[in-house]
Amino acid sequence: MPVTIDSSIKKEAISPDEFISIHGTDDSAHFYQEMTAPFTISIIAFHPEEISDSAFSFFTPSAQFNLPAAEIRGHDRMHQHNCFEFAYVLQGNMYQLVEGKRYIYTPGSCCLMNRNTLHTEELATEFVCIFFSISFEFVEKLISNESSMLFPVEQERFDNLIFHFLEYNLEKDHPDSKDFLDFVPRITETDQKVMVHDIFEKMLTTILSPYYGATYRLQNLFFQLIDILCNPRYYNAVHVTTKISMESLLFSRIDQILDEHHGRISNKRLVQFLNYNGSYLGKIVKKHTGQSLFDYSMNFTMEHAAKLLRDTEKSVSEIASELKFSNRTHFYRIFENHYQMTPKEYRKEYGKAVT
Structure with a gap:
């Protein structure tokens, strides 16, 4: 992704702790991650053979950071968070541990975690992954836009697996289920670069060089991403909730390989x-x-x-x-x-x- 990242912090008075805080839990092997920004984009480029060459870049509408490689090693324990998190693999193979199961994510693969599902990235292979985290408030604003859409085709876009998943997890009486969405690409890596990588590149460009209307630009790009992931011509989507779904997910992985x-x-x-x-x-x-x-x-x-x-x-x-x-x-x-x-x-x- 040809976006130049400035290694300095945009505002001297701001630190990463103002956007993400880590809290301990009753189980020392787990932690809880709390995000205060409406959304963040972070990129991990991990090289197990050369840890010093690894990078962790973090972006919000307010600030941008490059964190030391040691920070990556410090956050590879199982965790939950207070937001929704998309993980999209740009390069290499990344393994995720999700509720005791180990899944491989190859280039173009994506998952969407809710706030309750315990998971972590396994730092054992070389990969580049982009994480797009969105707050509950950000999701509520997106969903509230449905009634103001001018065209029927726009309203229909809310009737898809991702928005149903987000709405279900926003409900006050939500049962704290441990579920997530998994997306296996049907398109080639070349198509992924044209269709999906381009969206993330435009998101980062908008964050780094905001302008009047940039907020709506980011929302539009997010809608485009959802539209692609929920299109069965481009991705095979699975809602993982039960053992049967786990088997379906594994079959999708076999199919992809x-x-x-x-x-x-x-x-x-x-x-x-x-x-x-x-x-x-x-x-x-x-x-x-x-x-x-x-x-x-x-x-x-x-x-x-x-x-x-x-x-x-x-x-x-x-x-x-x-x-x-x-x-x-x-x-x-x-x-x-x-x-x-x-x-x-x-x-x-x-x-x-x-x-």
């Missing part, structure tokens, strides 16, 4: 990514698809093979090799079973160019 690797990833590597037993991952896939993990993986492989046959001039042998098939006959057999025609017949029927 298989898609990124075109189905060609070993069980051992998948286990390393997700930190779950291989046989359990197979059961999750079987439950959601009725297929074995191998057969389900082959769907992604064959879909990519078909795309290469349609859109490129690569030979069938080159495509088989690219998809890690050492035996061309094996590739032919699986492709024909999947599409009821050979790769050459598929290219002749659907290809843009024939070799």
Whole structure:
């Protein structure tokens, strides 16, 4: 994100403690984080091999800070907070511990935590993550705008998973449930940079160089972010509340990883990514698809093979090799079973160019 960050504090009399305070709890392993600003944006660039190169940048409408890398290490315990927090991974792989469960967040993945859910980022891998925290008051103002919207399509934008989640957590008789929303991208990393990274870049630019109407600009950008995350064409969204939902979330992770690797990833590597037993991952896939993990993986492989046959001039042998098939006959057999025609017949029927 090409935003220049000034390492100095904008106002000498202001310190980070005026915006975020840390309180101990009955359990020494946990802490409670209280935010007093209407919203904050913070960026963690963590490098486990070179802690001195890690950075923690913090932005509010009133001030901007760069904190020492040691500050990151000090806040990696399980915690709750008095606000809603979006976490969006820009680069690398970040693991989150959420209520005793460990989840991997790859580039483009996002989650939205409520105030009750215990969680923390695991500082073990190299990643860059942006955190967007919003207060209850900020959310209430956004929701109150629904009645003043001029166009029906604008009012419809409030009828989505994120706003329902926010409204539910604002209720006075809210049961203090430990739930969160999880978003797995369906779009490519290139699309993520164009669609999502651009929103955060504009938010930071607006904070660093405010102008008359900047508040409405930030609200508009927040609406754009919600619109993208709640669009099923762009993201697979899961409301995690029960064991079943946890399994759905894990399946979304499996689905994402298989898609990124075109189905060609070993069980051992998948286990390393997700930190779950291989046989359990197979059961999750079987439950959601009725297929074995191998057969389900082959769907992604064959879909990519078909795309290469349609859109490129690569030979069938080159495509088989690219998809890690050492035996061309094996590739032919699986492709024909999947599409009821050979790769050459598929290219002749659907290809843009024939070799």
